[in-house]
Amino acid sequence: MRATPYGDAALLVEVDADEDGDRVIALAQACRAADLPGVRDVVPAARTVLLVAEPGTDLGGLRAAVSALDPQPVDALDVDAVEIPVVYDGPDLADVAEATGLTADEVVAAHTGTPWRVAFGGFAPGFAYLTGGDARLTVPRREKSRTTVPAGSVGLAGGYSGVYPRSSPGGWQLIGRTDAVLWDLDRDPPALLRPGAEVRFVAGRADRVGEPRPRARPDTRDPALDIRETGPLALAQDLGRPGYAALGVGRSGAADRAALRLGNRLVANDDEGAAAIEVLLGGLAVLARRDLTVALTGAPAPATVDGRPVGHHALVGVRAGQELRLGPPPSGLRTYVCVRGGIEAEPVLGSRSTDTLSGIGPAPLEPGASLSVGPEPRAFPLVDVAPVPVPPAGPVTLRIRPGPHADLARGDLADTWWEASGETDRVGMRLAGGTLEMADGVGSLPSQGLTRGAVQLPPGGEPVIFLADHPVTGGYPVVAVVADADVDRAAQIRPGQSVRLIP
Known part of the structure; x- marks a missing residue:
């Protein structure tokens, strides 16, 4: 094993390749079982295991702890075998x-003649990369990806097989279809295929397997806020759902975590990660059904309560029947409306965050919807105003460390004033104004885990900084990693702003 820092809050452990990926599976299982200090997620991939840690974790100590592990053989893992019935009539079979x-x-x-093994999760919740099948089935991806692949499609790519859990774009060679339910939140665990499980495909039928067991969740809470307008996008966000990357589910959570924490401290919530409303470029209007105390943080959207201006980074009282309205902020992208007691949207996998990439979590807020608020905490707010800077409207510098593939890029990543392109959302921000080239002969790589702040270099040469809803794994070089503390600043950068990446 070779372990190297992946930015300042993660460790990438490279494992000697084996034919069926058993070494990676065994190491990932050992890391999860060891409850390593500071580690919040374990991300197995093709030849690596990424350990995502809390900021400030001693990565040197973590490396020593990983080196001392004694991974058990995969056959000893307590994971049920799965049989998947397939009708082999896929459009790429010939x-x-x-x-x-x-x-x-x-x-x-x-x-069907050789058992497969679940190696790691992928681009969607419930999608599993299966290894260990017949080596003769090693085929490349399609030259041109399909814009839509139906749910249940069974495919091949490289040495892997997999089943699409939902309709999505994809470039795998499709050889059949199944009615198996790969992902269902009403099932425990929600993923049918978990790392280490043996999978056998059976030809001739497409029966449903992994049938979900619905659980009723009546919502008896009293609404406290009525949504009148939402602007471009308004979401419930807390600090996310770590721990599910192996099943294809990223952490998600507030794009600007520092702003969320500040707002919750101002209103004296017991949990600094209590759910709030994340508002993109203003436009939110909510009606209070009872007296509430709120704080607005992040992008400084002009705010009024029944037409009366109220402050930013300050305590704001909203009485029953009054309307809180946000205008477009002069700088920054995202404003957080933190409510004393916290927003109580229905939690999914332990979090009230909406993941825009996977579709997991509460639906985006819409006019006519209502939100509940939790009981007021015992502690009272200690300050009225927090004198902190707002996101800048001008150039922004972000600190970076070398990524695991820094030596594969040819160009001046740190000597270029980049521009945030219009391709910016909660998944990531593409940088324009220059290009980096791959080293000769380098294209895509074996899938590796990704973190918030990873700077990936796709074939076009324009770097992408991954943000809150980033993919769990990816196959393009990660040439740098933004310092964890600066990723919140990156989440407030608007298209057109200048960006400098400094070592």
Whole structure:
């Protein structure tokens, strides 16, 4: 094993490659079982395990702790085997047969004749990369990805097989379909395919397996806020759901965590990560059904209560029947409306955050909806105003450390004034105004874990800084990692602003 820092809050452990990925599976399981200090998520991938830690974790001590682990053989893992029935009539079955030199029947026989193993999760909740199948089925991805792949499609790519848990774009070679339920939040655990599980495909039918067990969740809470207007986007956000990356679920949470924590401290919530409303570029209007105390943090959106201006980074009283309204902020992207007691949207996997990439969490807020607020905490607010700076409207500098693939980029990442492009959302921010080139012969790489702040270099040469709703794994080089404390600043950068990345 070779362990190297991945930014300032993660450790990337590279494992010697083996044919079926058992070493990675075993190490990831050992890391989870050891409850390593500071580690919040374990992200297995093709040849690596990424340990995502809390800021300030001693990465040197973490490296020593990982080196001392004694991973158990994969066969000893307590994970149920899964049988998936498949109808082999996929649109790429003939192409796979031609590429492998097999007949279509022989492709089916090869796919069903050898057990597969769940190695790691991927781009969607419930999607699993399966290894260890028949080596003759190693085929490349399609040259052109499909814009829509139906849920239940069974595919091949590289040495992997997989089943699409929901309709999504995709470039795998599709050889069949199944009615298996790969992901369902009403099932425990929600993922049918978990790392280490043996998977066998059975030809000739497409029965439903992993049928969910619905659980009724009546909402008996009294609404405290009525949503009248939302602006471009308004979401419930807390500090996210760490611990599910192996199942394809990222942490998500507030894009600007510092702003969320500050707002909750101002209103004296017991939990600095209590859920709040994240508002993109203002436009929110809410009606209070009872007396509330709120604080506005992040982007300084002009705010009024029944037309009366109120302050930012300050305590604001909103009485029953009054309307709180936010205008567009002069700088920054996201404003946080933190309420004393915290927003009580329905939690999903322990979090009230909306993950815009995976679709997990409460739905985006819409006019006509209502929100509940938790009981007031015992502690009272200690300050009326927090004198902290607002997001700048001009150039922004972000501190970076070398990424695991820093040596694969050719160009001046740190010597260029980049511009935040219009391709900016909660998933990531693409930088324009320059290009980096890959080292000769480098294209995509074996999938590796990703973190918030990872700077990835896709084929076009324009770097992407991943933000709160980033993918769990990715196959392009990560050439740098933004300092964890600066990722919150990155989440407030508007399209068109200048950005400098400094070592």
